[in-house]
Amino acid sequence: MQPADLNALNQRFSISGQLVFKEGPGGLIVAEIANAHAEAVIALQGAHVMTYQPRGQEPVLWLSKFAKFAPGKSIRGGVPVCWPWFGPHPSEASYPAHGYARTVMWDVLETAAVNEGDTQIKFGLAETETTRAQWPHASPVLLIVTIGKALSVELVTSNNGSTPLVIGEALHTYFNISDVADMAILGLEKTDYLDKVADFASKHQEGAIQIESEVDRVYLNTEADCLIEDRGFKRRIRIAKKGSRSTVVWNPWTEKADKMGDFGPEGHREMVCVETANALENVVTLAPGERHSMLAVISTESLD
Numbered sequence: 569m570q571p572a573d574l575n576a577l578n579q580r581f582s583i584s585g586q587l588v589f590k591e592g593p594g595g596l597i598v599a600e601i602a603n604a605h606a607e608a609v610i611a612l613q614g615a616h617v618m619t620y621q622p623r624g625q626e627p628v629l630w631l632s633k634f635a636k637f638a639p640g641k642s643i644r645g646g647v648p649v650c651w652p653w654f655g656p657h658p659s660e661a662s663y664p665a666h667g668y669a670r671t672v673m674w675d676v677l678e679t680a681a682v683n684e685g686d687t688q689i690k691f692g693l694a695e696t697e698t699t700r701a702q703w704p705h706a707s708p709v710l711l712i713v714t715i716g717k718a719l720s721v722e723l724v725t726s727n728n729g730s731t732p733l734v735i736g737e738a739l740h741t742y743f744n745i746s747d748v749a750d751m752a753i754l755g756l757e758k759t760d761y762l763d764k765v766a767d768f769a770s771k772h773q774e775g776a777i778q779i780e781s782e783v784d785r786v787y788l789n790t791e792a793d794c795l796i797e798d799r800g801f802k803r804r805i806r807i808a809k810k811g812s813r814s815t816v817v818w819n820p821w822t823e824k825a826d827k828m829g830d831f832g833p834e835g836h837r838e839m840v841c842v843e844t845a846n847a848l849e850n851v852v853t854l855a856p857g858e859r860h861s862m863l864a865v866i867s868t869e870s871l872d
């Protein structure tokens with residue numbers, strides 16, 4: 569982006585004392601938000617929430633110290649937006665895993681100071697020849713991010729075409745935790761999941777989730793709040809959701825993290841992904857003219 573474009577962006581959409589556009593790491597353009605409740609940084613590439621930190625707290629999102637910031641490369645951490653498919657493309661092996669939304673530019677459509685001091689930014693995915701080649705459908709998609717005491721992220725897809733569309737999607741959120749040994753994930757007890765580490769075997773979750781090795785699971789038909797109970801940071805992160813029927817829990821552990829090159833040797837101890845998703849048998853079919861919203865609201869509660 570040229571400096572003139574950055575000026576134009578700021579003239580149109582900055583909010584005095586709350587939101588400014590800047591050149592961020594790797595030359596990526598970011599929206600920097602700071603209000604009475606929290607601070608956040610969002611890259612226009614991918615409409616990617618990179619950081620979110622409520623005032624007086626540890627960051628809620630994990631961003632790898634080894635993340636690579638470059639055009640067309642997904643950022644390791646924060647909230648990558650996976651759309652319009654989750655995981656590998658169902659038939660085209662050469663298409664990017666988790667869709668292209670996380671690596672292409674999004675347009676800023678609107679910014680506003682809302683509620684009691686929250687800051688909202690609305691993005692629309694910018695279609696290009698490349699996106700149209702992989703997804704030749706009239707299906708505008710929006711991401712609405714609200715930064716306040718909670719972080720709210722809403723992904724809205726419309727089917728403006730004349731045939732049904734099948735969408736897989738995830739707000740692939742990386743959470744910052746004190747240490748993987750000091751945390752448990754609650755809210756998925758007594759549900760079924762497909763275990764990607766065991767070739768998609770179908771399994772049953774009895775109690776809370778503890779992570780002591782590679783975990784890569786799609787919990788199906790799960791709509792309840794998830795809680796990450798972090799004894800080290802003495803807080804509970806609550807992930808409330810709407811329009812999402814799958815929850816993905818992922819931690820690559822050591823071997824897989826080593827192969828990825830942007831995780832770092834200790835990264836797997838400081839993070840867990842709890843993803844608000846519609847994946848595998850929970851993909852969404854949108855009839856012509858239909859609109860679908862998937863919303864995650866992330867907040868924290870003290871454990872004291």
Ligand SMILES: O=P(O)(O)OC[C@H]1O[C@@H](O)[C@H](O)[C@@H](O)[C@@H]1O
Nearest residue numbers: 642665666740764784785816818
């Ligand atoms: O490295 P990527 O493409 O960002 O994907 C990370 C992980 O994302 C998770 O959602 C998947 O379930 C994992 O299988 C995958 O490894």
